[in-house]
Amino acid sequence: MLEYIFLALLGCALGIVTGLIPGLHVNTVAVIGFGAYVSLGLNDLGFVVILTALSITHAFLDYLPAIFLGAPQEETALCVLPAHRLFMQGRALEAVKLTATGSLLGLTMGLVLFIPALYVIPWLYNASRGVIVYVLIILVLLLLFHEKAKNKVMWAFVIFLLSGWLGVLALDKQKILSSTEILFPVFVGLFGLSNLLDSLKSRVQSVPQEEYIKVGMEPKFIGSSLIGALTGAVIGILPAISPSQMGALISERFEMDSRNFLVFLSAINTSDAIYSLLAIYTIGNPRSGVAVIIQKVLDLDYNNVLLLLGVMAFSAFFAAVAHIEIGKRMSWIVSRIDYRKLCTASIVFILSLVYLFTGVFGLLLALLCTVIGLLPILAGISRTHLMGVLLVPTILFFLGVQL
Numbered sequence: 001m002l003e004y005i006f007l008a009l010l011g012c013a014l015g016i017v018t019g020l021i022p023g024l025h026v027n028t029v030a031v032i033g034f035g036a037y038v039s040l041g042l043n044d045l046g047f048v049v050i051l052t053a054l055s056i057t058h059a060f061l062d063y064l065p066a067i068f069l070g071a072p073q074e075e076t077a078l079c080v081l082p083a084h085r086l087f088m089q090g091r092a093l094e095a096v097k098l099t100a101t102g103s104l105l106g107l108t109m110g111l112v113l114f115i116p117a118l119y120v121i122p123w124l125y126n127a128s129r130g131v132i133v134y135v136l137i138i139l140v141l142l143l144l145f146h147e148k149a150k151n152k153v154m155w156a157f158v159i160f161l162l163s164g165w166l167g168v169l170a171l172d173k174q175k176i177l178s179s180t181e182i183l184f185p186v187f188v189g190l191f192g193l194s195n196l197l198d199s200l201k202s203r204v205q206s207v208p209q210e211e212y213i214k215v216g217m218e219p220k221f222i223g224s225s226l227i228g229a230l231t232g233a234v235i236g237i238l239p240a241i242s243p244s245q246m247g248a249l250i251s252e253r254f255e256m257d258s259r260n261f262l263v264f265l266s267a268i269n270t271s272d273a274i275y276s277l278l279a280i281y282t283i284g285n286p287r288s289g290v291a292v293i294i295q296k297v298l299d300l301d302y303n304n305v306l307l308l309l310g311v312m313a314f315s316a317f318f319a320a321v322a323h324i325e326i327g328k329r330m331s332w333i334v335s336r337i338d339y340r341k342l343c344t345a346s347i348v349f350i351l352s353l354v355y356l357f358t359g360v361f362g363l364l365l366a367l368l369c370t371v372i373g374l375l376p377i378l379a380g381i382s383r384t385h386l387m388g389v390l391l392v393p394t395i396l397f398f399l400g401v402q403l
Contacts, residue, residue, distance in 0.1 A: 002388050004046070004048065004049050004311065005305070005314070007042075007050050007053070008049055008052075008053040008078055008311050008314055008315055008318075009048045009049070009053070009277065009318070010053070011042070011049065011050040011051065011052065011053025011054040011057065011124070011311075012049055012053050012054070012056075012057045012315050012318045012319060012322070013055075013343050014029060014050070014054045015053065015054045015055070015056065015057025015058040015060075015061060015315075015319065016057060016061050016231070016319075016322055016326075018054070018058045018061075018062070019057065019058045019059075019060065019061025019062040019063075019064065019065075020061055020062075020064060020065065020071075020326070021065075021167045021353075022062075022065045022069070022071035022073060022184070022188070022350065022353050023291075024357070025073070025184075026051075026054055026055055026058045026289070027289030027290060028292055029054065030051055030054070030289055030290045030293045031275050031289070031293070032190070033047065033050070033051070033293075034047075034293050034296070037050075037297075040380075041065070044297045044298045045304065046236060046296060047185040047297055047308075048124070048298050048304075048308065049307075049308070050292050050295075051293065051294060051389065052277070052308050052312060052354075053311055053312075053314075053315040054290075055273050055290050056107070056145050056273055056311075056312050056315040056316055056319060057315055057318070057319040057322070058269065058318035059103060059266075059270050059272075059319075059321070060099070060270075060316070060320060060323040061319065061323055061326070063079060063083075063095075063096070063099040063266065063323070064096070064323070064326060064330060065326055066079050066080050066083060066192075067079070067084075067087065067092055067096060067099075067330075068087070068092065068093045068207065068330045068331070068334055069346045069349065069350065069352070070084065070191075070192045070194075070195050070196045070199075070343075070346055071087045071188060071192050071346065071349075071350045071353070072187050072188065072191050072192050073183070073184060073187060078191070078247050078261075078265055078384065078387075079095075079099065079162065079193055079261075079262055079265050079266075080191045080192060080259050080273045081098075081191070081195065082258035082259075082262055083206070083262065084195060084199070085258055086258060086259075087151045087207065087209075087334075088207060090207055090208055090209050090210050090335075091209070091210055091213060091327060092327075092330075092331045092334070093203045093209060093210060093213045093327060093331045094210075094212070094213045094215060094259070095262060095328075096323065096324060096327030096328075096331070097213065097215040097324060097332055098215055098259055098263055099262050099263075099265075099266040099323070099330045100266075100320045100323045100324055100327075101215055101221060101263055101266075102221070102224070102225055102228065102262060102263035102264065102265065102266030102267040102270075103266040103267065103269065103270045103319075103320065103323075104267065104270075104316060104320055105221065105222070105225030105228075105229075105263065105267055105317070106228050106229050106232060106266060106267025106268065106270040106314070107270040107271065107273075107274065107316045108225075109225055109226050109228075109229030109267065109271065110229050110233075110270065110271040110274035110275065111274065111309060111312075111313065113229065113230075113233070114278070114309065117233060117275065117278055117282075118278070118282060120233075121233070121275070121278060121279065121283060122282050122283055123280045124233075124234075125253075125279075125283050125285070126343055129236075130206075132398060133395055133398035133399055134200030135275075136391065136394065136395055136398070137395060139250075140160070140247070140391055140395075143156075143160075143384065143385065144156045144157055144160060144216040146382070147381055147382070150380065151210075152380065152381050154377040155313070155375075155376075155381055156376075156381050156382070156385045157266075158373050159372070159376055159379070159381070159385045159386065159388070160385045160386075160388035160392075161388065161392070162372060162375070162388070162390040163372055163385070163387070163389040163392075164388035164389065164391065164392025164393070165392070166186070166368070166369065166372060166389055167388065167389035167390055167391075167392055167393045168187075168392060168393050169181050170183075170365060170389070171393050178287060180359050181357060182358070182362075182363070182365075184354065184357060184358060184362070184396065185358050185362040185363070185365045185366035185369065186240055186365065186366075186369050186389060187352045187368065188354060188366050189365070189366040189368065189369025189370040189371075189372070189373055189388045190369045190370075190372060190373040190383075190389060191373060191383065191386070192350060193347060193351075193366065193369075193370040193373065194369075194370050194374045195373075195377075195379065196343045196346055196347050196350075197347070197370065197374065198377050199339075199343050200340060201342050201346070202334040204344065207334070207335065207339050208335045209332070209334065211328070211331070211332065220260055221260070221263045224256065224260050224261075224264040224267065225263055225264070225267040226266075226267075226269060227250065227264060228263070228264045228266070228267025228268040229249070229267055229268075229271040230267070230275070231250055231268050231271070231272075232238040232267065232268045232270070232271025232275055233268070233271060233277070234274040235272045247264070247265045247268055250264075263290050270316065271353035273312065274309070274312060276291045276301075277294070277305065277308060277309075278296075278305070278332070279291070279293065280294060280295050281300045281302075281305050305365055315390065334341050350366075350367065351363065354366045372386070373386060
């Protein structure tokens with residue numbers, strides 16, 4: 001047992017690294033480890049323990065670049081906007097604690113629902129495949145018509161289709177970049193760089209951050225995390241559905257405020273990690289790069305699943321502490337930097353990472369996505385319509401349409 005605790009801590013340490021470096025995805029580390037774990041003297045279960053702890057810790061820590069640098073990945077893209085609002089109010093640490101709270105609640109709800117999920121997942125998987133596309137279309141229409149003014153509905157429709165067209169083209173270029181790599185410049189441009197460029201208009205010299213913020217366990221957080229956990233279950237089972245897609249659709253339906261939304265979105269991500277594991281065990285359907293490797297390495301049985309759930313709970317405690325402590329230090333640093341210089345430095349840093357991980361093609365793609373990401377800002381509509389970048393390809397996938 002001590003061996004597994006040590007391996008879980010090693011996975012947590014790797015998860016901190018991947019979480020804090022935008023563009024460095026857990027799938028990349030998992031693929032590298034898959035080719036090397038035997039030569040390092042690890043057995044199959046030990047390697048899977050590391051991957052599990054890595055995934056959970058990454059799900060916590062990858063909010064920090066989005067909160068402080070405006071550098072999101074696919075899972076955290078939607079948190080950039082509410083987190084930035086809190087940042088501008090000097091409450092970045094509140095965003096940190098809210099995402100930690102949501103992640104812990106999402107994991108807890110996922111564990112509580114574990115036993116029912118063993119029976120519900122196979123039924124849901126078989127029952128939903130024929131109707132999920134129609135549910136998505138209805139939710140998209142509700143998202144578009146959520147804009148009240150007629151001219152804004154038109155703009156929402158245009159931006160949704162434009163970002164959808166971008167998604168079809170980008171995901172079609174997987175021969176140049178993998179699906180994991182291609183989404184980094186896409187979401188950095190749509191949600192990160194566009195937001196930072198808009199922020200450069202501000203004449204604010206600096207944004208002092210409150211150093212002592214207490215986030216209580218409000219009743220509405222329980223409801224949001226439960227919805228997030230159930231959403232994570234759907235995402236963990238169905239192909240081609242992502243946290244950001246469902247987050248955009250469901251948050252608009254329930255009209256959550258910024259604080260509630262951060263709890264909801266972070267609950268989705270950790271719940272998704274649990275149900276991605278259960279999807280392997282119950283229906284043999286891996287839903288992520290890490291899950292694919294776990295399935296290749298280990299034939300999961302009930303005892304292994306229980307062990308890995310324990311690893312998740314242990315890693316979540318470690319990750320929550322690391323997330324808050326590192327967030328405190330980042331909050332202290334950014335509060336002492338000129339805001340416009342911080343935005344400029346973030347833009348340069350993000351573009352450098354895009355070039356490092358995805359080359360010239362990724363850099364050009366990020367710039368194109370930035371232009372499209374500015375459109376809803378200029379039109380004065382919700383930026384969730386930019387999620388057409390994933391929703392349109394997903395709907396076409398379920399309809400069997402190949403472009």
